[in-house]
Amino acid sequence: MSDALKALNNLRTLRVQARDIEVAVLNEMLEKFAVVVAERREEAAADNAAQREKEEKLALYKEMLRNDGIDINELAQLNQAETKPKARRAPRPAKYKFIDENGQEKFWTGQGRTPSPIKSAIDAGGSLDDFLI
Incomplete structure (x- = not known):
């Protein structure tokens, strides 16, 4: 109220x-x-x-x-x-590889929110192609 x-x-x-x-x-x-x-x-x-x-x-x-x-x-x-069970879509393969803040290698499919290390690199003038697998 x-x-x-x-x-x-x-x-x-x-x-x-x-x-x-x-x-x-x-x-x-x-x-x-x-x-x-x-x-x-x-x-x-x-x-x-x-x-x-x-x-x-x-x-x-x-x-x-x-x-x-x-x-x-x-x-x-x-x-x-x-009612039929809903078919699940197969997980998308990763397209990009990057190193996170903890120094661990991570993968990203290119869908959803851009990971912060990739975003900061793009903002600094880099290209998304630099992270391609």
Whole structure:
């Protein structure tokens, strides 16, 4: 919660800050705040109604399955059988070789973030071709 919202939630802080504000401005702020609260209540009511509707549909479908003699677990297993495992791509071969800050030889495929030793060498006027394997 931001500091401004914490101040709105604290009656003592509100009283102190409201002393310097005219009553007309406070009334305007109150009207705007009431609009925001009404909008949030409508959103919450719509979310609750959608959730209730979803639960009712699920109960209806569950009853339909039960009447047809189908177990929910069988239905779930059917869905699992249809999904195929995602094929993994083979790792890319390294294209570049460099020495890191610890003096160890490292390799880079050329994809992703440029390693800092290669980046600093390129910034100093070098070429990426200097690191080719």
